[in-house]
Amino acid sequence: MTNPEGMLTWKDLEIGSIVAEPGNASQYQTGDWRSERPIFDNSKCIKCGICYIFCPEGCIEQNAEGYFEANLFYCKGCGICARECWTRAITIVPEEE
Amino acid sequence: MATKMGIEVSVAIGEAVRLANADVIAAYPITPQTHIVEHLAELVANGELDAQYIPVESEHSAMSACLGASAVGARTFTATAGQGLELMHEVLYVASSMRLPVIMTVANRALSAPLSVWGDHSDVMAVRDVGWIQIFTENGQEVVDNVLCAFRIGEDRRVLLPVMIHLDGFHLSHVIEPILFPEQSEVDQFLPPNQYPLPLDPSKPVSMGDFGPPIIYFETKWAQEVNLEAAREVILQCWNEFGKTFQRYYSPVECYHSEDAKVLLLTMGSFSETAMMAIDKMRRDGREVGLIRLRLWRPFPFGEIRQAVKNAEVLIVLDRALSFGGPGGPVCSEVKSALYGEDKKPRVIGFVGGLGGRDITPAGFEEIINRGIEISQKGSDQEFEIFGVRE
Numbered sequence: 001m002t003n004p005e006g007m008l009t010w011k012d013l014e015i016g017s018i019v020a021e022p023g024n025a026s027q028y029q030t031g032d033w034r035s036e037r038p039i040f041d042n043s044k045c046i047k048c049g050i051c052y053i054f055c056p057e058g059c060i061e062q063n064a065e066g067y068f069e070a071n072l073f074y075c076k077g078c079g080i081c082a083r084e085c086w087t088r089a090i091t092i093v094p095e096e097e
Numbered sequence: 098m099a100t101k102m103g104i105e106v107s108v109a110i111g112e113a114v115r116l117a118n119a120d121v122i123a124a125y126p127i128t129p130q131t132h133i134v135e136h137l138a139e140l141v142a143n144g145e146l147d148a149q150y151i152p153v154e155s156e157h158s159a160m161s162a163c164l165g166a167s168a169v170g171a172r173t174f175t176a177t178a179g180q181g182l183e184l185m186h187e188v189l190y191v192a193s194s195m196r197l198p199v200i201m202t203v204a205n206r207a208l209s210a211p212l213s214v215w216g217d218h219s220d221v222m223a224v225r226d227v228g229w230i231q232i233f234t235e236n237g238q239e240v241v242d243n244v245l246c247a248f249r250i251g252e253d254r255r256v257l258l259p260v261m262i263h264l265d266g267f268h269l270s271h272v273i274e275p276i277l278f279p280e281q282s283e284v285d286q287f288l289p290p291n292q293y294p295l296p297l298d299p300s301k302p303v304s305m306g307d308f309g310p311p312i313i314y315f316e317t318k319w320a321q322e323v324n325l326e327a328a329r330e331v332i333l334q335c336w337n338e339f340g341k342t343f344q345r346y347y348s349p350v351e352c353y354h355s356e357d358a359k360v361l362l363l364t365m366g367s368f369s370e371t372a373m374m375a376i377d378k379m380r381r382d383g384r385e386v387g388l389i390r391l392r393l394w395r396p397f398p399f400g401e402i403r404q405a406v407k408n409a410e411v412l413i414v415l416d417r418a419l420s421f422g423g424p425g426g427p428v429c430s431e432v433k434s435a436l437y438g439e440d441k442k443p444r445v446i447g448f449v450g451g452l453g454g455r456d457i458t459p460a461g462f463e464e465i466i467n468r469g470i471e472i473s474q475k476g477s478d479q480e481f482e483i484f485g486v487r488e
Contacts, residue, residue: 016196
């Protein structure tokens with residue numbers, strides 16, 4: 001798929017909407033489902049990685065300083081990271097704020 | 098040189114599938130379709146057809162297995178009827194959306210309740226919008242011929258769609274008729290091997306039947322609609338080619354004494370042959386009546402219908418299904434909608450009859466035509482007429 005999915009016209013589709021290019025699910029922006037986003041307070045973070053382990057989307061990554069951040073291209077704002085965080089370093093805020 | 102033999106129509110369908118050299122048959126027996134898949138099971142067991150026969154636990158599984166088989170590029174066949182077609186329902190949409198050319202004969206049967214194994218078109222009409230090409234047949238020869246055509250149409254690169262061949266349960270499925278079978282070499286010539294362009298293949302992986310979020314779903318549906326519309330041309334070409342090869346021609350709308358007829362009756366399936374007897378008799382009596390038979394149900398033959406009825410004053414449509422709380426018969430309502438924008442059109446009168454295996458005799462068709470003419474003159478406060486219900 002050379003175009004992003006949202007740009008494809010009906011004429012661009014393969015027969016039966018077959019996906020002929022393996023592994024292109026990563027091009028799909030699941031982040032546009034999000035109505036809330038996680039905010040990481042690194043002053044409370046103990047770098048345990050529980051948020052990374054529990055994230056169902058696999059979108060939390062550790063940065064060079066060892067802190068964790070969510071990739072908002074994929075983050076659906078489910079809030080599991082905030083719920084599991086032992087030190088309450090993650091808060092979930094509405095997208096419009 | 099073709100071979101003519103007296104044979105049960107269901108068994109003849111099995112023979113047609115053998116001649117088509119199907120690779121996979123996945124089916125669940127259900128009356129009045131059982132003899133079709135029973136004969137195919139015999140052919141496979143006896144080594145007369147080199148195919149995988151997959152016995153499944155339900156029609157839902159039968160159609161699902163057919164999807165998998167078709168997805169790897171296998172020539173795939175199944176058959177069902179009535180409740181079985183209903184149980185397949187959700188998978189039927191998947192076959193057409195995924196563009197998998199599964200071929201299926203449906204021995205048309207009434208739907209429960211009350212339980213009825215006898216024929217009508219309730220099952221056909223319930224799957225009207227599933228995106229399959231659908232063809233009505235009137236006799237055993239037509240079923241055999243159209244099974245062969247269905248493989249060629251469905252598997253054509255320009256089509257790649259599943260095809261349903263409708264035959265009336267019992268009235269057609271269980272009768273013994275003289276049928277001409279072409280030679281294997283003639284069928285091989287007419288029907289090229291199935292070459293699905295993007296099959297499931299480990300050396301070239303593809304994903305089929307994926308998730309379609311709002312940003313792409315509508316595009317997939319429009320592509321499907323455009324494709325089904327485009328299939329018209331291929332269907333006509335195939336029937337034309339079939340006619341040239343085997344001297345039996347088929348069209349989306351078949352006409353019988355309709356050219357000069359003031360009053361036309363429209364039927365589909367095996368009842369058309371009985372209706373012809375009524376037309377013959379009325380013609381002998383000097384009446385200007387004719388018959389139109391709907392062969393292609395999807396894609397709907399708008400142009401051919403308009404052309405066939407344009408000189409008539411009255412068009413009587415007999416449906417063998419009820420749309421409860423609706424406009425009567427589904428075929429009649431579609432015919433009306435096809436004619437709505439025409440400047441010159443016949444008055445369309447809808448009848449519903451022949452439900453659950455109830456016969457309509459030639460005298461019955463004559464009664465329907467006479468009653469239709471009466472309504473066209475006097476009007477009626479009903480959306481449609483019923484024929485044959487005891488008061």
